[in-house]
Amino acid sequence: MRRKTADRGLFELYRRDPDSADYLLFGRKTYPDRRGFLKNAGLAIMGALVGSTIPFHRNIPAHFIPSVLAAEDAIHGKDGLTVINDRPVNAETPPHLLDDAITPTGRHFIRNNGIPPKHTDATGWTLTIDGLLDRPMTLGIDDLKRKFEVVTRALTLECGGNGRAFFNPPAKGDPWTYGAVACSTWTGVRLADVLKAAGVKNSAVYTAHEGADTHLSGEAGRLPISRGVPIGKAMDEHNLIAFAQNSKPIHPMNGAPLRLIIPGWPGSCSQKWLTRIWLRDQVHDGPKMTGTSYRVPNRPIAPGEKVDEKDFVIINSMPVKSLITNPPNGHRTTDATLEVRGHAWAGDRRVDAVHLSIDFGATWIETKLDDPVNAYAWQNWRARVAFPQAGYYEIWARATDSHGVSQPHAIAWNPRGYLNNSMHRVAVTVSAA
Secondary structure, eight states: OEEOOSTTSHHHHHHHOHHHHHHHHHSOOOBTTBOOOOOHHHHHHHHHHHTSOOTTGGGOOTTOOOGGGGSSOOSTTOOSOEEEEETTEEEEOOGGGGOSSSOOGGGSOEEOSSBOOSOOOSTTOEEEEEESBSSOEEEEHHHHHHHSOEEEEEEEEEOTTTTGGGOSSOOSSOOOOSOSEEEEEEEEEEHHHHHHHHOBOTTOOEEEEEESOBOTTOOTTOOSOOOOOBHHHHTOTTOEEEEEETTEEOOGGGTTTOEEEOTTSOGGGSOSSEEEEEEESSOOOSTTSSTTTTEEESSOOOTTOOOOGGGEEEOOSOOOEEEEEESOTTEEESOSEEEEEEEEEBTTBOEEEEEEESSTTSSOEEOEEOOOSSTTSOEEEEEEEEOSSSEEEEEEEEEEETTSOBOOSSOOOOTTOOOOOOOEEEEEEEOOO
């Protein structure tokens, strides 16, 4: 597991101010004359990081970092991710590790807003469906499997802030680069089937989602995030209440044992550790639904421009985007030709074409683009590229969606750093054989 070298990094934070690091990360305050015991939220965070309970946690000294966190695979069950933030735990996957057509669980990014629950056992887990319904219900995971058709789909999830690191001036929030995106297979039941069974009232206009994670403050009953979607989107047959990821139980950091999958829209709509869905007669106003959270200005603006909060609109469908997964950035070769490949996706739309350029956009090379394995799965593409001579090259990828919209070269700046779908570029140096 790699970590970014920004000041917010765990090891850098401990080096500069270990007492503050303990307090910020694990909720414990240490003093010269006594041990700062881990408890409550802090213990839950450390347990989530190492992938297990810690029987002798009371013996853990202050300023302690578990040795497993110094290893490459710092988060149990994850492989090669880069930690973006330690509190909450957020980690992305380098593009070259996303080369698989279906993203392995170990390489699916992690996006948390709060502290994951300590207990994620499917046994006894319940989901409440209530609000503006004729037949509110509470269902266990076995109830979902028994009462509704179980389906499996490959579905793309992407954080709305993916690409924020490249904004100039910088935007507030975690500095994601390219890797807060994945396309795993998810197994569950259709959200629409459950809502239909519950009887949606005509007055319902929006869903509201809640999970079992807790707020970073540790304040009881305070939700870290609770987003929702319009009823029209909620009734799309491709949304899932999922209980399996790649044919196995969901990874704890990806929302075990139960989560929503609302593909095509920001990943924040896909509530993890799902405990409740309720229907409302207004746009949901839960945490991370109001103000400027997951919202962008209603018009193009200049970089750094101030925008009144009333002029922000909620993000819905994500924009067209592509990712080069081979070769990795900085690749060196003596070969005059190279297979370039990757993925492309386009929110609620399909991708119609992906083109590459090796001459800084002067000319473009068409790729072979696969159909999605199902709606909302990313589409895999590949092309054989010939380099005319030795030297430094940049490979640019540009996807075009089913409405004829292509990726831009420049970032459409906004204050919160959302929706960066500028073209992905990787550097290749070709040397003489």
